[in-house]
Amino acid sequence: MEPNGRLLWVYAMTVLANISGQNETTMTTTGFKTDVCSNITDLKGVCDSSGAWTPQQVAQVLLTIRTVSDRLHQQQLQECRGAEPHQCPEAEVPANxxxxxxxxxxxxxxxxxxxxxxxxxxxxxxxxxxxxxxxxxxxxxxxxxxxxxxxxxxxxxxxxxxxxxxxxxxxxxxxxxxxxxxxxxxxxxxxxxxxxxxxxxxxxxxxxx
Structure with a gap:
């Protein structure tokens, strides 16, 4: 099935809007918000292109989504850090x-x-x-x-x-x-x-x- 560029762009911009609505202190640390938003907006050229996507464009979209997903995942893992008592090591989050x-x-x-x-x-x-x-x-x-x-x-x-x-x-x-x-x-x-x-x-x- 051919990827639907318009739907993917809507999805990407929805993610972008959700990121923009997050707590600024948390989401802008070390340029995180800027990096994520930059990755998402980079999809616009691919999503606005006419005709069927090439295999390279499909790979570019998948790579961008994976990159954004990985960055978001690492960011949300930090949300429990720094709590009292500070002497406690960070507990591991179970996969699944x-x-x-x-x-x-x-x-x-x-x-x-x-x-x-x-x-x-x-x-x-x-x-x-x-x-x-x-x-x-x-x-x-x-x-x-x-x-x-x-x-x-x-x-x-x-x-x-x-x-x-x-x-x-x-x-x-x-x-x-x-x-x-x-x-x-x-x-x-x-x-x-x-x-x-x-x-x-x-x-x-x-x-x-």
């Missing part, structure tokens, strides 16, 4: 899932979630989140010893390793793209934490693998 984190009483807590079609390697129902704090020696509690990996999500037709609230309704990016769906993730996390720890959750974030 995401990580929701918050700080309460100077304790950094992170909960792993898997996308639909994926499940945890270990049973985590009784342990929905992990902790890094002075009490843990500023290391993450985890089934994975000696590192910052909190969970792994593997292909599975069944989701039995965690509670229902440990899985995204669809996937992490879909949840993150909707304020309402993201708030569901935050609310579920607050309920998990509140069952054992009293205090206000601050520095909340959601990052996708």
């Amino acid at each position: 899932g995401g990580l929701v984190c918050a700080t309460v009483n100077n304790r950094r807590l992170c909960k792993s979630l898997c996308n639909q079609g994926y499940d945890f390697h270990f049973i985590k129902r009784s342990r929905p989140y992990e902790e890094c704090s002075q009490a843990t020696g500023y290391r993450w509690t985890s089934y994975y010893v000696g590192g910052n990996q909190l969970a792994a999500c593997h292909n599975s037709s069944l989701q039995v390793g965690g509670k229902p609230t440990m899985y995204f309704q669809q996937d992490c990016l879909t949840a993150k793209s909707s304020v309402a769906l993201q708030n569901v993730v935050f609310d579920d996390f607050s309920a998990d934490v509140g069952a054992k720890i009293s205090g206000t959750l601050t520095e909340k974030c959601l990052v996708c693998g």
Whole structure:
């Protein structure tokens, strides 16, 4: 099927508009916003060209989309950095899932979630989140010893390793793209934490693998 240049250009400009609406402090760091927008606008010449695309033009579009996707992914991974307590290492975000984190009483807590079609390697129902704090020696509690990996999500037709609230309704990016769906993730996390720890959750974030 021949690629639809006009539809792709509309899509690219929609992404550009969404980027422009993001928090300026976050999205302009080290020229990030400028670089991404430049990559997207570079597609205009290809999308406005007449006739069927050449194999080189198709490759150019795919390469641009991949570049933009990679840059956006790396940027959103930074959204949990710098939280208290600063002594805690950055927790690894599971591929095929995401990580929701918050700080309460100077304790950094992170909960792993898997996308639909994926499940945890270990049973985590009784342990929905992990902790890094002075009490843990500023290391993450985890089934994975000696590192910052909190969970792994593997292909599975069944989701039995965690509670229902440990899985995204669809996937992490879909949840993150909707304020309402993201708030569901935050609310579920607050309920998990509140069952054992009293205090206000601050520095909340959601990052996708």
